[in-house]
Amino acid sequence: xxxxxxxxxxxxxxxxxxxxxxxxxxxxxxxxxxxxxxxxxxxxxxxxxxxxxxxxxxxxxxxxxxxxxxxxxxxxxxxxxxxxxxxxxxxxxxxxxxxxxxxxxxxxxxxxxxxxxxxxxxxxxxxxxxxxxxxxxxxxxxxxxxxxxxxxxxxxxxxxxxxxxxxxxxxxxxxxxxxxxxxxxxxxxxxxxxxxxxxxxxxxxxxxxxxxxxxxxxxxxxxxxxxxxxxxxxxxxxxxxxxxxxxxxxxxxxxxxxxxxxxxxxx
Amino acid sequence: xxxxxxxxxxxxxxxxxxxxxxxxxxxxxxxxxxxxxxxxxxxxxxxxxxxxxxxxxxxxxxxxxxxxxxxxxxxxxxxxxxxxxxxxxxxxxxxxxxxxxxxxxxxxxxxxxxxxxxxxxxxxxxxxxxxxxxxxxxxxxxxxxxxxxxxxxxxxxxxxxxxxxxxxxxxxxxxxxxxxxxxxxxxxxxxxxxxxxxxxxxxxxxxxxxxxxxxxxxxxxxxxxxxxxxxxxxxxxxxxxxxxxxxxxxxxxxxxxxxxxxxxxxx
Amino acid sequence: xxxxxxxxxxxxxxxxxxxxxxxxxxxxxxxxxxxxxxxxxxxxxxxxxxxxxxxxxxxxxxxxxxxxxxxxxxxxxxxxxxxxxxxxxxxxxxxxxxxxxxxxxxxxxxxxxxxxxxxxxxxxxxxxxxxxxxxxxxxxxxxxxxxxxxxxxxxxxxxxxxxxxxxxxxxxxxxxxxxxxxxxxxxxxxxxxxxxxxxxxxxxxxxxxxxxxxxxxxxxxxxxxxxxxxxxxxxxxxxxxxxxxxxxxxxxxxxxxxxxxxxxxxxxxxxxxxxxxxx
Numbered sequence: 001x002x003x004x005x006x007x008x009x010x011x012x013x014x015x016x017x018x019x020x021x022x023x024x025x026x027x028x029x030x031x032x033x034x035x036x037x038x039x040x041x042x043x044x045x046x047x048x049x050x051x052x053x054x055x056x057x058x059x060x061x062x063x064x065x066x067x068x069x070x071x072x073x074x075x076x077x078x079x080x081x082x083x084x085x086x087x088x089x090x091x092x093x094x095x096x097x098x099x100x101x102x103x104x105x106x107x108x109x110x111x112x113x114x115x116x117x118x119x120x121x122x123x124x125x126x127x128x129x130x131x132x133x134x135x136x137x138x139x140x141x142x143x144x145x146x147x148x149x150x151x152x153x154x155x156x157x158x159x160x161x162x163x164x165x166x167x168x169x170x171x172x173x174x175x176x177x178x179x180x181x182x183x184x185x186x187x188x189x190x191x192x193x194x195x196x197x198x199x200x201x202x203x204x205x206x207x208x209x210x211x212x213x214x215x216x217x218x219x220x221x222x223x224x225x226x227x228x229x230x231x232x233x234x235x236x237x238x239x240x241x242x243x244x245x246x247x248x249x250x251x252x253x254x255x256x257x258x259x260x261x262x263x264x265x266x267x
Numbered sequence: 268x269x270x271x272x273x274x275x276x277x278x279x280x281x282x283x284x285x286x287x288x289x290x291x292x293x294x295x296x297x298x299x300x301x302x303x304x305x306x307x308x309x310x311x312x313x314x315x316x317x318x319x320x321x322x323x324x325x326x327x328x329x330x331x332x333x334x335x336x337x338x339x340x341x342x343x344x345x346x347x348x349x350x351x352x353x354x355x356x357x358x359x360x361x362x363x364x365x366x367x368x369x370x371x372x373x374x375x376x377x378x379x380x381x382x383x384x385x386x387x388x389x390x391x392x393x394x395x396x397x398x399x400x401x402x403x404x405x406x407x408x409x410x411x412x413x414x415x416x417x418x419x420x421x422x423x424x425x426x427x428x429x430x431x432x433x434x435x436x437x438x439x440x441x442x443x444x445x446x447x448x449x450x451x452x453x454x455x456x457x458x459x460x461x462x463x464x465x466x467x468x469x470x471x472x473x474x475x476x477x478x479x480x481x482x483x484x485x486x487x488x489x490x491x492x493x494x495x496x497x498x499x500x501x502x503x504x505x506x507x508x509x510x511x512x513x514x515x516x517x518x519x520x521x522x523x524x525x526x527x528x529x530x531x532x533x534x
Numbered sequence: 535x536x537x538x539x540x541x542x543x544x545x546x547x548x549x550x551x552x553x554x555x556x557x558x559x560x561x562x563x564x565x566x567x568x569x570x571x572x573x574x575x576x577x578x579x580x581x582x583x584x585x586x587x588x589x590x591x592x593x594x595x596x597x598x599x600x601x602x603x604x605x606x607x608x609x610x611x612x613x614x615x616x617x618x619x620x621x622x623x624x625x626x627x628x629x630x631x632x633x634x635x636x637x638x639x640x641x642x643x644x645x646x647x648x649x650x651x652x653x654x655x656x657x658x659x660x661x662x663x664x665x666x667x668x669x670x671x672x673x674x675x676x677x678x679x680x681x682x683x684x685x686x687x688x689x690x691x692x693x694x695x696x697x698x699x700x701x702x703x704x705x706x707x708x709x710x711x712x713x714x715x716x717x718x719x720x721x722x723x724x725x726x727x728x729x730x731x732x733x734x735x736x737x738x739x740x741x742x743x744x745x746x747x748x749x750x751x752x753x754x755x756x757x758x759x760x761x762x763x764x765x766x767x768x769x770x771x772x773x774x775x776x777x778x779x780x781x782x783x784x785x786x787x788x789x790x791x792x793x794x795x796x797x798x799x800x801x802x803x804x805x806x807x808x809x810x811x812x813x
Contacts, residue, residue, distance in 0.1 A: 012656050019653050023644035026685070033445025037452045044456035051466050056313040098638045104605045105633050106657050107625045184291045187298050195302045203305040263607040263621060265545065 016116035031122055038125025046133050060202045065140025066229050071197035072134035077160025078193040079126045085165035087118035091172035152228045152238040159220035159241030166251040176258030219243045275377035293389045300333040304401040319465040320494050327492035328463055330403040334390035337382040339426050339484040341451040352437055368522050375427050407493045419487040421507040426483050428514035438525045458483040479510040536579040541611035543572040543597055571597040573765040582739040586756035590807055594765045595745040599713050603633050632702035636714035641686040647697045648682040658705040672700040692723025712744040716751055728754040749799035763812025780806045
């Protein structure tokens with residue numbers, strides 16, 4: 001029974017995604033330009049790293065290849081999060097337009113509908129940059145690719161995606177408490193994306209601590225990265241990304257609390 | 268002249284009101300600036316002193332960038348103007364007894380200065396209170412400060428005339444949002460917003476300096492921080508004036524063309 | 535069967551005065567005003583009834599619809615619809631209701647209407663046979679043949695409203711809530727919408743609750759009117775009861791306007807609102 005439900009939901013997600021894509025394709029030029037623009041912006045960041053690294057070979061012990069790998073992972077995580085979690089990211093618009101009321105009138109889970117109804121292919125632009133970066137990074141770094149490192153790499157991306165989605169959920173939940181200014185949470189999302197392209201310890205101990213205990217960035221970046229790059233032999237570091245589940249649960253509670261409030265206060 | 272002044276004042280006042288919820292914005296910018304300072308500290312250590320800019324100049328550059336961000340932002344500004352173009356309400360503007368180009372120019376200048384004015388004070392105060400290596404410094408001498416102010420206004424003029432060019436080009440396309448994103452995304456990088464231009468390798472820097480983008484924030488910020496001083500300044504200032512004149516004339520010409528187009532289409 | 539018992543609902547609205555000084559102040563401390571949207575309203579509606587829910591702007595009409603459809607939770611009182619509490623077990627409950635908001639669209643803007651319908655079929659998990667039957671029926675009644683292939687954004691308001699109605703009924707709900715369904719429509723579309731709602735009720739015994747400012751809607755569709763004002767129920771009866779009430783009030787105060795007797799519904803309602811002091 002449960003299994004059928006999941007299958008049905010995946011199918012329904014596919015239908016939502018195709019409707020969203022179909023809508024976007026009504027404006028092909030616009031779509032293409034957005035895609036290119038997003039690719040370009042990310043690509044400039046890649047060039048910036050290259051330019052910076054023209055003056056030295058190692059940044060706090062990280063080589064050019066190491067940093068590229070780190071950048072690729074964060075960029076991919078963020079892009080996937082934007083692709084799948086766009087509904088949360090644009091949630092304030094949904095509340096304002098009354099779209100969320102409509103969501104509440106449909107016999108599907110709220111989270112599912114919010115996520116599915118705003119699937120946006122145009123967000124994939126930076127993915128191309130990420131893939132180029134990844135290729136460069138793999139070429140420039142000496143990683144021994146074995147099942148463990150592949151797992152670490154995948155877990156970092158999936159964990160990162162979930163972390164960013166969690167942050168988008170928090171941002172969305174702000175709407176329920178009529179907080180319109182979301183710049184503080186933007187610092188956590190965009191800030192992590194743009195500053196997280198370097199291994200977090202280059203920013204010093206204080207930031208490293210903040211990114212472990214306040215927002216658990218290090219779980220998907222610094223710690224598993226140490227293992228991935230062969231800087232540490234502690235195999236358990238490869239499983240740190242699993243910790244994101246705890247963070248997601250917290251975000252989930254905030255969201256539910258927010259929905260309860262929405263029901264009792266309206267928008 | 269008086270008419271333009273009243274447009275300027277109107278924008279200034281509305282800007283003031285909207286920006287009051289800026290405590291979070293301030294925090295955002297401080298965190299952002301600090302992260303960049305920390306990154307360049309690692310870079311400075313890695314380069315072993317052969318860094319293209321003094322570390323203290325970089326720090327000052329970063330804080331200037333943060334505090335005057337809205338002056339040189341090509342991306343998310345002037346939205347009401349842009350909306351007017353995309354919605355076609357621009358036709359009403361033609362009915363006013365003013366030169367539309369000058370009116371827009373004064374309006375955008377007013378909006379940007381009012382916002383920047385409000386944001387820069389708290390950010391600058393905090394930047395001067397930062398712990399030592401991350402503290403913003405005063406300009407080297409009074410002359411440098413005067414040159415900073417002069418080039419700041421020239422740079423603002425170049426930024427605004429460039430933005431207006433972009434907006435007006437949008438009159439000729441069905442996908443204004445997309446074009447804007449592509450163009451402004453590239454400018455962010457080329458004007459030294461991602462990394463300061465001195466970090467660009469020589470041959471690329473040469474190319475960038477052939478474009479107007481090198482004469483936006485790059486010039487005033489580097490003069491203030493002492494990276495650009497003495498006789499080296501003058502070619503930059505002269506080129507600023509040339510570019511400002513060139514972009515403005517181009518804008519006026521394109522506006523004339525656009526005007527015809529609007530009339531032909533009947534609004 | 536709808537049981538609406540002593541429902542109360544209030545909102546907190548943040549006050550914001552204009553001016554720079556107040557903008558600064560509101561950043562540190564916000565003043566709230568408590569607005570009582572509904573102050574204890576009760577009514578019960580039988581299956582198959584068609585009820586007009588009227589009152590001036592801000593009377594609490596939309597709030598009532600939102601409570602009935604489970605979007606809002608009231609502060610107090612009980613509401614049971616076909617044995618279920620709307621704001622509990624949302625997913626089960628919403629399967630049996632259809633809601634149309636006249637001012638908002640539920641159709642996807644850029645894709646053909648039929649694609650929106652297909653997606654709704656999946657969302658509600660409507661079996662194919664039932665969907666086909668319902669779609670054919672609705673297409674016939676609302677004359678949608680020509681419209682189904684058109685993207686929503688290219689439809690006129692009247693055409694869109696017909697499609698909205700169909701979209702809300704694909705899953706064959708027992709209850710239909712209409713929030714200002716004829717707002718902004720031309721005469722032809724209004725008549726089409728009214729005829730359709732009547733037919734729907736005749737054939738399927740669908741319970742219809744309708745809010746509107748258009749008194750002709752009320753006259754054409756409903757057999758019962760609930761009048762609310764300032765968050766309270768003021769009258770509940772047939773349109774003729776309402777007329778009688780209005781007439782007696784006018785007689786009392788002696789302001790009867792003989793020229794536009796009872797035939798002019800809008801005048802009558804305007805008078806009534808004025809008399810009841812709910813504007």
